[in-house]
Amino acid sequence: MAHTINADGLRKRYGDVRAVDGVSFAVEEGEFFGILGPNGAGKTTALEIIEGLREADEGTVTVLGLPPWPRNPKLLPRIGVQLQASAFFERLTAREQLQTFASLYGVPARKADAMLEAVGLTGKAGERVEKLSGGQAQRLSIACALVHDPELVFLDEPTAALDPQARRNLWDVLRQINTAGRTIVLTTHYMDEAESLCDRVAIMDGGKILRMGPPATLVRGLDAPARISVASGVLPLDDARALPGADEAADDGVSLTVETRDPSAVVAALAARDALTGVQIRGATLEDVFLDLTGREYRA
Amino acid sequence: MSTWQSFRSLARAMFLGFRRDRGALFFTVLFPLMFLVVFGGVFGHQTSSKVDIVEIGAAPLIDGALAHDADLRKTMKVTRYATSAAALRKVEKGDASAAVEQRDGTLVVHYSAADQVKAGTVRGLLGAVVQAANQEASGKPPTYRMSDVQVEDDSLKAIQFFTPSLLGWALASAGVFGASQTLVTWRTKGMLRRLRLSPAPIATVFGARVAVSLAVAMVQLGLFLAVAQLPVFGLKLVGAWWMAIPTVVAGVLAFLGIGMLIGAWAKTQETAQSVTQLVVLPMAFLGGSFFPLDDAPVWMRTLSYVFPLRYLNEAMLNVMGRGLGPGSALPQIGVLLGVAVVTAFIASRLFRWDAS
Structure with a gap:
């Protein structure tokens, strides 16, 4: 056709x-x-x-x-x-x-x-x-x-x-x-x-x-990590880094964000610790694709 | 698909757009009409006034002359005052040309030197009255006589001049502004690109714009003639006045051509607007829209030939004001159509679809 x-x-x-x-x-x-x-x-x-x-x-x-x-x-x-x-x-x-x-x-x-x-x-x-x-x-x-x-x-x-x-x-x-x-x-x-x-x-x-x-x-296709964030303070930062499957963790005072390529393991671990208050899971977006392709931050 | 249908609805859209544009309506229709009313009103009644004479008491010499020669009343207006104080004050204030009193055989004339022409006229007129009375008193027939013959007055009345020439100015500003603004606005706002992507032939789009301008011009012509023919202004349409219609068409085409040239060249609306002003105003002044070129200095008359408006004004004056035959507008119509063709051609060379 x-x-x-x-x-x-x-x-x-x-x-x-x-x-x-x-x-x-x-x-x-x-x-x-x-x-x-x-x-x-x-x-x-x-x-x-x-x-x-x-x-x-x-x-x-x-x-x-x-x-x-x-x-x-x-x-x-x-x-x-x-x-x-x-x-x-x-x-x-x-x-x-x-x-x-x-x-x-x-x-x-x-x-x-x-x-x-x-x-x-x-x-x-x-x-x-x-x-x-x-x-x-x-x-x-x-x-x-x-x-x-x-x-x-x-x-x-x-x-x-x-x-x-x-x-x-x-x-x-x-x-x-x-x-x-x-x-x-x-x-x-x-x-x-x-x-x-x-x-x-x-x-x-x-x-x-x-x-x-x-x-x-x-x-x-990016193989970018998912970001799982919960309310700040529900878990100490070091504990978060030690979660199974966690690559990186950061706490900006509002949210504690864990980067992972195995989100189910991290969510399960957080649930086991009863630390899912305000949970949000974000995958990669086209912005990450653009960043990956050009090596620079996307500016519209 | 019908080109005629596209043409009609485009023309309708543009006409509606014009009718709803209060600013354009004012400047192209109402404003020139106001000029016509003002100029026609001010200069229309510029006949020289009668000689105003005040009698102090009875002046049999004057009264006798008036009784004897009825024509004298056409040039002289006499009012009688009882006292000299009031009569003299009227002369001092310029309300009367002279105050006269008769003392036996002497006619005493009181005049003011403020207006030398008026004073001269009244003294000459009264002198003639006294001479005539003397001659008659002698009982002999006069040795010399004067015989006068009136010639036909073919100088233009104010309204005969201002109707076609102010209309010419109105047509020029409507035509040049209309074309240049439409073209620049459509280009800068992407309308030209949008129309280019519709299947309607481009000629249809421009044809519709020209048709709207011609319709607006006919409305202007109709309104001008209607106002000028009011009894106050007293324009009379005689002879080949209808030749004004093809003349106006040719004129509008020439002005649209000039407008398109400006619109094709100018990048922004502001530029187009100021250049249009720079073209239209000098053209109106030097093309003879505000004063008759017949009285203008030679250099101005020579310069006027470069302005298309001059030809439009001249042709309309010939058929509407001077009462010349239909052929008297043809050379000017030819010039105007030539201007339209040349400007439209150059404009089409400069034409751009989009702003960037």
């Missing part, structure tokens, strides 16, 4: 900066694919090449079997793109905005209300876009990208600059879009977002893809 997206050896440089430096990946139909990396990693440039907004210096890309560059009117109705929340017609209401975008795709204007409903903006239909909050504007922007029912949706940092509550609301919307059978490509610099939403992520830095795979596989 043909891939929904097939990118092969993409390169793009601006002067001396190699924004995209040999990026290859394929996205399958119905997949939720994430490109994850800090600002300046080259995510957006890579995405723009695939969408057909920029021409790659080198490499080839096909989207739904078609070349996106130069501007391809056969491809455009089949993809939906959310670029930035502010890309709206000025002074129109949320409904008028959707109606106008719908007409650009030859979709009947009545589709607008269904889209407002889908992103939970029915109550804001008559509100001008300038009056919407950041989260509402993002949801409207996504609705505009979906109004013509595209097979493939690109979302460029949809949750950037949103508060945590608005981010979680948006995640729900994004999951629904994906459940409806669409392929989604998302860029983000939030590790937790990629972990929570994506079937597969490509971790990008310095214009290159460092690693690619399902988030859980990437994390497990």
